[in-house]
Amino acid sequence: MFTNVEHIGIAVRDLASSNDLFSKLLNVLPYKAEAVEAEGVTTSFFRVNQTKIELLEATTPDSPIAKFLEKKGEGIHHLAFEVDDIEAEMERLKTEGFTLLNEVPKRGADNKLVCFLHPKGTNGVLIELCQEIKEG
Numbered sequence: 001m002f003t004n005v006e007h008i009g010i011a012v013r014d015l016a017s018s019n020d021l022f023s024k025l026l027n028v029l030p031y032k033a034e035a036v037e038a039e040g041v042t043t044s045f046f047r048v049n050q051t052k053i054e055l056l057e058a059t060t061p062d063s064p065i066a067k068f069l070e071k072k073g074e075g076i077h078h079l080a081f082e083v084d085d086i087e088a089e090m091e092r093l094k095t096e097g098f099t100l101l102n103e104v105p106k107r108g109a110d111n112k113l114v115c116f117l118h119p120k121g122t123n124g125v126l127i128e129l130c131q132e133i134k135e136g
């Protein structure tokens, strides 16, 4: 089940200057910075009540963020939803005809397991599913 919008992903060229900009805009400081090597990104997270903003800077030229910036410039990159059971949702969405970009949940930032859906099948919006990794 989709439970809420987990974060809005924004592709930026320079994390330091975008951190300053979003700190001024939101009047809060980022609560976390985290590199996700497998994605070739460094992320910075802001929280506004229940909503999170994830700023993403590319760390490799072949990163999805680098390609996005090349093609579209800075801007909203993806919409992430929290799900209660990512494997069940991936199965359901596959049955519904959505294209999964990874067949197995992969480790994301901010202690999550994630899966992405191809934007071609979601009206041009890159969708990310996130499930909190419960320690223990």
Ligand SMILES: CC[C@H](C(=O)O)C(=O)SCCNC(=O)CCNC(=O)[C@H](O)C(C)(C)COP(=O)(O)OP(=O)(O)OC[C@H]1O[C@@H](n2cnc3c(N)ncnc32)[C@H](O)[C@@H]1OP(=O)(O)O
Binding pocket: 009, 036, 039, 041, 043, 054, 056, 064, 065, 067, 068, 071, 076, 077, 078, 080, 101, 107, 108, 109, 110, 112, 114, 116, 118, 119, 120, 124, 125, 126, 128
């Ligand atoms: C996981 C860590 C962190 C987290 O929250 O935990 C993240 O969120 S990391 C975020 C970065 N990682 C990803 O985005 C992984 C999933 N993305 C991909 O697999 C690719 O970026 C993909 C398949 C969406 C696009 O791949 P690529 O750019 O190589 O292909 P094309 O350029 O041919 O694009 C195909 C088609 O899709 C359009 N496109 C690309 N990116 C986006 C986007 N972010 N939103 C909407 N549409 C997008 C692109 O324009 C092409 O359309 P066309 O009409 O053919 O131009």
Ligand SMILES: [Co+2]
Binding pocket: 007, 009, 054, 078, 080, 128
């Ligand atoms: Co994300």
